[in-house]
Amino acid sequence: MAVYGFSKQQRLLKAREFQRVFDQSRLKASTRAILLLAAANPLGRPRIGFIIAKKQVRLAVQRNRIKRIIRESFRNQNNLTLNYDIIVLVRKELANLSNQDIRTEFERQLFKLVRQDNALKVTDSHA
């Protein structure tokens, strides 16, 4: 039932949680428009948090739009097995993209994280 849901359990809420991801990030994917950082969590589900600086995206309407689209995309990733806390850092160029382009940009980087995670699991099992 909660497959498509998006409650507070799937969000990063505290400054400490954000700081932990920055300190312990193992996965990283970035383009000119967006940067994803991720650190493993023990909860058995992924969580997501946003950092959209006012310096990068000046208008509040644009910041809200980006958050909503990426959150909506993240919500629909029902088969995502990535047990990580993910931080999305938004850069200036993302505000110029359309809704559809923001979505594909985010999903492409998210799958990059999944591939990195799989590669790590393989090396861990060898070691």
Next chain:
RNA sequence: AGAGUUGGCUGGACAGUCGCCUGAUCACUCACUUUUAAGCUAACCACGUCGGCUGCACUUGAGCCCCUAUAGCAUAAAAGUGAGUGAUCAGGAGGAAAGUCCGGGCUCCACAGGACAGAGUGCCAGGUAAUCCCUGGGGGGCGCGAGCCUACGGAAAGUGCAGCAGAAAAUAAACCGCCGAUCGAUCAAUAGGGGCCUGCCCCUUUGGUAGGAGGUAAGGGUGAAAUGGUGCGGUAAGAGCGCACCGCGCGGGUGGUAACAUUCCGUGGCUAGGUAAACCCCGCUCGGAGCAAGACCAAAUAGGAAUCCAUUGGCGUGGUCCGCGCAGGAUUCGGGUAGGUUGCUUGAGGUAUGUGGUGACGCAUACCCUAGAUGAAUGACUGUCCACGACAGAACCCGGCUUAUAGGCCGACUCUCUUC
């Protein structure tokens, strides 16, 4: 019909699927509190020794009592509170939510007084909780007009400033020009007088020429601005020097609550230039910080305070003992961090009607409750339609101002043209 002025309203619509936040109701789970029910615990271990008993031993030690059930422990049910999950229902950004430029409410701090500094403000009257806002009125400017703009107190309190041009920029001055009366020089003339050398000289008068102490502010030219304008008289030339009209100042009257107006009366020949978003003067206003205000609950860690225990032993003080201090243990307390709760949406609130007022707005009655997030909700996708959707996202709350804005709708008014 075209051009324009002005006031107000609106700010994509509908359907489906999947989500987010808040509230209400219901169900389940967990925690806490209260009540009720039935139940378990007087045992064991350790310690203390005010007293008692037992009993060994001769003064200490051992065992029991010395104390609880009106207590403690866990269980179940019901009720309440809180949290979580699920279901259903309801609600969920703006006209500017923006800039944070003013004004208030609210909160805390300081204090409730006075003075100075500083900042703001500035025609008048009214509205308001209040304002730098709004309404009405006055003055000035722009527009054929509807209308628009206006930082609009004081320049005879003082100080300062004015590039370029121009002769001169604030107190009068004089470049060109005009005049040159009064002054001597020179020429001429006629008239008059005088002298003698009898055709010359002198004096007076008149006119001219060049000069000139000086007079003048009409004219020229410069400038944003040059010490009222026009005309006539007047004069050597001119000039408010005089007069008429216009303008201006002052006093009075009249109208107006007032700013102010004045086809009214008198008076002054006109003096008093500009600049105060230059200093300044005058009147009025202003304590500071802000919801990250403030209030409450409060883990861990460190530290603090109080009480009790141990003070046999340790460290310090000291020759030693007592004592004192430090370190130790237990309990309690307050401050307070993370975190949480609250402040937090019922308010100078909306809508309708009536009513007072030119209007801003006030008053009365009825009805309505309309976001409350906090790493921060109010959305995404699909389809259909059309005028193809601008500027843009609440963060304690209101009243204004300013700035941004695709379009669409309604009202009032002005000018021009055409037809009747």
